[in-house]
Amino acid sequence: MTAPIDHQTRYAQRRARLASQLGEGGIAIVPTAPLRLRNRDSEYPFRFDSYFYYLTGFGEPNAWLVLTAEGRTTLFCQPKDPEREIWDGYRLGPQAAVAALGVDEAYSVDELDARLPPLLENRHAVWYPFATHAGLESRIDGWLHKVRARVRHGVLCPEALRDLCQPLDEMRLIKDDHELDLMRRAARASARAHARAMQRCAAMLRAGEDVREYHLEAELLHEFRRSGAQSPAYGSIVAAGANACVLHYRADTAAVRAGDLVLIDAGCELDGYASDITRTFPANGRFTGPQRDLYELVQAAQQAAIDATRPGARFADAHDAAVRVLAQGLLDLGVLNRNDVGHTDDVIEKRQYFRFYMHRTGHWLGLDVHDVGSYVEPTEAGQVCERRDPLSGEVIRERPSRILRPGMVLTIEPGLYIRPAEDVPERFWNMGLRIEDDAVVTDDGCELITRGVPVDPDAIEALMQG
Ligand code: GLY
Numbered sequence: 001m002t003a004p005i006d007h008q009t010r011y012a013q014r015r016a017r018l019a020s021q022l023g024e025g026g027i028a029i030v031p032t033a034p035l036r037l038r039n040r041d042s043e044y045p046f047r048f049d050s051y052f053y054y055l056t057g058f059g060e061p062n063a064w065l066v067l068t069a070e071g072r073t074t075l076f077c078q079p080k081d082p083e084r085e086i087w088d089g090y091r092l093g094p095q096a097a098v099a100a101l102g103v104d105e106a107y108s109v110d111e112l113d114a115r116l117p118p119l120l121e122n123r124h125a126v127w128y129p130f131a132t133h134a135g136l137e138s139r140i141d142g143w144l145h146k147v148r149a150r151v152r153h154g155v156l157c158p159e160a161l162r163d164l165c166q167p168l169d170e171m172r173l174i175k176d177d178h179e180l181d182l183m184r185r186a187a188r189a190s191a192r193a194h195a196r197a198m199q200r201c202a203a204m205l206r207a208g209e210d211v212r213e214y215h216l217e218a219e220l221l222h223e224f225r226r227s228g229a230q231s232p233a234y235g236s237i238v239a240a241g242a243n244a245c246v247l248h249y250r251a252d253t254a255a256v257r258a259g260d261l262v263l264i265d266a267g268c269e270l271d272g273y274a275s276d277i278t279r280t281f282p283a284n285g286r287f288t289g290p291q292r293d294l295y296e297l298v299q300a301a302q303q304a305a306i307d308a309t310r311p312g313a314r315f316a317d318a319h320d321a322a323v324r325v326l327a328q329g330l331l332d333l334g335v336l337n338r339n340d341v342g343h344t345d346d347v348i349e350k351r352q353y354f355r356f357y358m359h360r361t362g363h364w365l366g367l368d369v370h371d372v373g374s375y376v377e378p379t380e381a382g383q384v385c386e387r388r389d390p391l392s393g394e395v396i397r398e399r400p401s402r403i404l405r406p407g408m409v410l411t412i413e414p415g416l417y418i419r420p421a422e423d424v425p426e427r428f429w430n431m432g433l434r435i436e437d438d439a440v441v442t443d444d445g446c447e448l449i450t451r452g453v454p455v456d457p458d459a460i461e462a463l464m465q466g
Pocket residue numbers: 234265266276363369413436
């Protein structure tokens with residue numbers, strides 16, 4: 001057992017790891033997210049930039065981190081201001097920031113434009129996250145302009161701009177113990193929220209109440225905040241009946257009726273980390289025959305994807321495993337007609353499942369719900385394979401999928417979305433189903449951290465009874 005490390009050391013270690021990758025004479029600039037106006041003088045709730053937070057643990061707006069390859073860290077933050085603090089709340093301030101965040105020096109953000117050019121003098125490369133902050137490039141250009149104005153005094157101007165996302169994304173892709181601990185807490189809170197929404201849905205219908213999608217969203221939000229989560233990690237989907245076939249549907253006003261399936265895709269963000277769960281359940285707590293048939297098929301597809309999620313396997317293996325089970329099941333249930341489409345291999349090769357399953361089976365999860373990290377194995381990025389998409393005719397250039405390693409976190413989320421169509425049996429029309437869990441890749445497989453809410457259809461029915 002290693003002793004737990006303190007807050008400051010954790011972030012200092014991350015900064016040191018990043019600094020060691022900047023190359024001789026490198027310097028990195030990382031702003032946090034901007035405050036955004038909603039209208040007039042009302043702001044959207046502030047959410048820090050994930051890269052900035054990963055390196056500092058500092059959640060205030062108007063802050064920047066500057067880091068040199070030698071490991072020297074400078075923070076720019078809001079100055080203390082008793083008057084503003086009455087309105088907006090406590091500010092750490094530069095003086096306290098040095099000790100609180102373990103940086104070498106800290107200044108007011110008002111000094112940023114004056115202090116940045118000297119910091120960039122005589123450096124070789126300037127690193128910053130490309131294409132993530134509107135206006136950052138021109139800001140850096142302005143600082144470089146000031147450096148260049150001093151070349152006659154013997155100052156050297158940086159000769160390279162480098163994308164900081166590249167090393168940072170690789171670091172963020174493998175979660176450390178502290179991150180995994182937060183992600184497990186977020187996952188547990190979200191699982192409780194799903195269980196609560198399921199139970200309340202059935203109870204309200206039993207009591208003869210009018211149930212709307214927003215009532216179930218309210219149950220989710222209640223449980224998120226009750227658990228200490230700061231906000232949802234993304235817009236909650238609560239989709240009753242046919243609405244579940246709209247992939248980016250948001251909780252709206254539709255009535256939830258006994259006999260409908262309800263699809264909820266919702267997860268909280270807790271101390272910066274996202275969770276992402278989908279459950280599909282019968283509104284009144286009892287699956288009909290066709291609902292259960294489709295549900296058990298999606299469940300089997302998810303289990304195949306889970307079994308394919310282990311170190312050494314590829315990211316794409318889970319998707320391929322899920323697609324194979326779905327293709328076979330669609331034939332077995334008669335959703336796809338064997339006489340029209342042939343065998344499972346044909347369905348896969350010609351992507352005939354695609355009209356019912358049109359998204360990927362997962363994504364990285366972390367500070368962001370669709371987290372950073374390359375889906376291509378870096379050591380094999382040069383191996384390009386071309387194939388023609390059977391549906392669109394488009395030529396697709398593929399590179400080898402990422403090899404999974406312990407500490408990666410991803411979602412596993414197969415689904416089926418069946419819109420009315422003449423060639424599809426009517427008993428399946430307007431059903432949309434997805435089952436989504438969050439998985440940590442372990443030494444010998446994966447750990448599902450969201451199973452605090454059941455997936456098994458019998459367990460869902462039991463949960464929703466009384
Ligand atoms: N809720 C977003 C997703 O499942 O990817």
